[in-house]
Amino acid sequence: MDDFLPIPQDEIASTLASVTTQYGEAVSTRIQPILMANIKNGRFETFSANQPHALELYVDRLVEGFFKYHNYFEKLQIEKDNLIWTSLQEKISYWVFHIFVNKGFDTEYANTELVPELTQEASIQILKARFTYDTEIEPWAYQIVRATCFKFMRSAMKKSAIPADQLLELDDALENNLPDNKQRLDDPAKENHAALLAAINRLSPERREVILQKYFYEYASEEIAENTHKTVAAVYSMHFNAIENLRKILSD
């Protein structure tokens, strides 16, 4: 199973051969292990999403990422350049702070205790990690920082575990308040479109606007962000919140 690849070896070989032709063997030999690792961890499969010429497009993306970032990573991980690390650590410490404050931690405690410790820990993880070259640095590094923070939170929560009997009661209470999955919309044929239109009209104006633009006018999230003067992140958030709202309205 370890050697199972979702694409034939000869397709990989011919794609890498075209990299060799275009950029030289030195680049091709650097790209190969990155590609193989990304195929094995599923990133390529996610990227491909049944796109035609997916491997070619993905390798182009890796090559682009390689040219953009391999010097940076040489400095970061091999030379351990102080200037680069100083700049990155500022970002890491801010992310650590933001993650904990968003989870309801006290800002003073986050600043004095958590940020110094977890910035160090996340930096060590980034120093040791392999960059995937199919993304910008920030989303990749942020995932590592976030995983480090959540590992810390899980370990801290284990130390203050709630007694098992109380946990059971709490779980039961939560279970009773969750929407029943059986209430989900199972049969679109029976759906009353008028009820759905009415439910859309009960959304907040901003969420209603996102739903209309997304589903009825088929705008991409970036276009909706431009139209509504919001960030793309806010549009995704409003979109998912809006359909959760709709489901709740229709279930009531």
Add this chain to the structure above:
Amino acid sequence: MKEHEFPQDMHQLEDGLQRLIEDLKRLNTSGTEILARDEDSLSLIVDEALKGVDIRTRYPAFYDHLLRSFALRSLFIECVQDLKETVSAEVINTFQVKPANLAFLHRSEPTQISPEPHWKVTLQRSAEQLMTAFFAPQMSMRGADSSHEPSITLLRSEFLMQDTTYSVILQGRLHDTRDDILLLSLNVSAAAGKFQPLQSSLQWGNFKTSIAVSHEGDTPLPDLPFSSVFNDSLDEIVSDLHLTLTVAA
């Protein structure tokens, strides 16, 4: 901001409702499962979202997982927000910027980057390139001893693997008395960095061999029968050559 109303066109309205119903059907408000592959791919998807790619249309499978897992959805939104969202002045003001602590960079123990499970390099030459090497007007001469048959450089390359730059030359030499085989040798050396033993695997037509390269310099390979790579009339190479080198465990 221009506000939109429901489309007047009935088809457009029906299509929109249908798309929305599909999403509502898949929406799960309590799913806590996140597939390992989705977690591994999250930075790629977040990167795409930040670049304005529409995840619903470009990554339908991942979008489906977003709808079906509340946990993945929350994680995705948090990541996009933390990386892009404008942070309120109140939060910025409470963040205390401290001098970077780079002590971890200079600890005595060396940093070990965990090796890739399959850290290998595959070099290849097409049949056309090999034909050129074989039938070049002047084949490269190895050494000054003219009693030897001339050697043919089948492949020459340099590559970086685990902080070492390796130089590789695969050569063939005609046999002194037999005309149906080629004597092969593989020369590997570390051009920069520390040499580590390698496992070589050569595939050329029907010829396959795997041999350990435990030291720098020449390593002889088994003899190659011409019939395994040439056509029946032995005047054209019909197979590409693939040489794979792996760092020995």
